[in-house]
Amino acid sequence: MVSKVSVTRRAGRVRRKLKSVANGQPRLSVYRSSKNIYAQVIDDVKGRTLAAASTLEKDLKGKLKTGADTDAASAVGKLIAERAKKAGVEKVVFDRGAYLYHGRVKALADAAREGGLEF
Template identity: 55%
Template sequence: MFKKIDKEANRVKKHKSIRRKISGTAEKPRLCVYRTLNNISVQVIDDVNAVTLASASTNDKELKASVKNGGNSEAAKLVGAKIAERVKSKGIEEIVFDRAGYVYTGRIKALADAARENGLKF
């Protein structure tokens, strides 16, 4: 018998494995990515205090006006630049990148590169 491969379940399993290894603090918070077909969103999280310090998404009013399609690499670059701007305004320079089990190519890589270009270190 053939087993049906559930890609989302495999991704969640990878994410749990990654989360056991990394954690964000107030000095070096975790940048967590969530991707759908039509949008991409990121949060900067302090896991010690369980607080979201900043977030950005293609659903934000500022970005939605300039993004025609939220599910492409160009939109991911804009989200990466916006999250870097918001995090740097709070005085945070270094973060831990949590790709949430997604493969590091395409939109995830574009977002990470844009965040690095705008001054975040990870």
């Protein structure tokens, strides 16, 4: 079992590296639970969320079989890319948090790239 301290350290390590290469770009942050997946585009300079999407939204929830598979992650990735572009964001840095770049996290990232976000 992985302790909460090690997960927090891993996420901090990833974010520390991201902030050094971000050069003021917003970051696309991913949170993955056992039942859903969430994504936010965050401007760390101003401390504001520019766009957000998750599998809990009414328009996605009806279409998806479950919120915890790669199809759901792809749908959230496309939606976050669309909303980020509407907010005027073209380039982001990808913040995978403490999660490995695999499975649902990778599916979300690939769908966001297909939707037009650059990272």
